[in-house]
Amino acid sequence: MRDGPRGAHYPGRMEERSLETQVSQAVDAWLRWLPRWQPATHRGRVAPCRRCYGSPVLEAAGLGSDVPHGVQHGLSTRVKTIIDRHVGRYTELNLPMLQAELDQQSARNRARSYRPDEGLDPEHEGLPLDPDPQPGQPFLFTIEGLANEAAGEVPSLPPLTEEAKAALRQEVALADEYANMVGREVCQLLLPHRMRIHRAVSEFVEPQVESMLSDLTRSLDAPFDPNDLR
Numbered sequence: 001m002r003d004g005p006r007g008a009h010y011p012g013r014m015e016e017r018s019l020e021t022q023v024s025q026a027v028d029a030w031l032r033w034l035p036r037w038q039p040a041t042h043r044g045r046v047a048p049c050r051r052c053y054g055s056p057v058l059e060a061a062g063l064g065s066d067v068p069h070g071v072q073h074g075l076s077t078r079v080k081t082i083i084d085r086h087v088g089r090y091t092e093l094n095l096p097m098l099q100a101e102l103d104q105q106s107a108r109n110r111a112r113s114y115r116p117d118e119g120l121d122p123e124h125e126g127l128p129l130d131p132d133p134q135p136g137q138p139f140l141f142t143i144e145g146l147a148n149e150a151a152g153e154v155p156s157l158p159p160l161t162e163e164a165k166a167a168l169r170q171e172v173a174l175a176d177e178y179a180n181m182v183g184r185e186v187c188q189l190l191l192p193h194r195m196r197i198h199r200a201v202s203e204f205v206e207p208q209v210e211s212m213l214s215d216l217t218r219s220l221d222a223p224f225d226p227n228d229l230r
């Protein structure tokens with residue numbers, strides 16, 4: 001993390017080493033959770049997860065699209081937390097306008113009376129709050145709808161001047177650039193963990209997927225079983 005905008009403060013060597021430790025600990029935590037993973041029994045979601053779909057982090061970890069989404073999501077969220085924390089620290093040190101904006105937003109969030117999207121386990125965080133509606137059967141109320149109503153009770157932020165908006169956009173771009181840089185470094189740091197990630201998937205995920213597939217094959221075959229037609 002030595003390149004980037006000039007004059008900016010960067011986490012020092014100690015923190016750089018700790019990024020490696022943090023990635024390793026995130027993989028440890030995911031490995032501890034994985035034995036509890038079970039295939040989802042409900043209908044699959046229609047929209048792909050924005051956090052996992054095409055994620056370079058998952059690619060670096062060797063968790064390709066042949067791995068169930070829940071397994072991917074548990075790791076991508078844990079890794080995202082690390083990146084977010086680093087970007088948060090960088091923003092705090094270098095990007096005062098963005099920091100002020102974020103502070104205002106979090107004050108606003110704290111004022112909300114209903115916050116169903118907070119305090120979730122990594123496996124559930126960042127997923128849509130409600131299941132996909134069935135065609136022709138809309139929900140009477142949704143968790144997201146209730147959360148939006150609660151957000152609507154909080155007064156909105158004062159509008160920014162054009163100048164302030166331009167400065168803020170520039171800071172957002174810098175934060176993005178920094179996030180990409182940390183992301184690339186995290187991907188490098190994940191490579192040495194591929195083997196243990198792969199072993200854990202073979203041990204805990206593949207057998208469950210295979211048994212699910214054979215159940216599915218059996219239930220698909222059943223209606224056409226010639227014995228049933230007699």
Ligand SMILES: [Zn+2]
Pocket residue numbers: 049050051052053069072073076
């Ligand atoms: Zn996901």
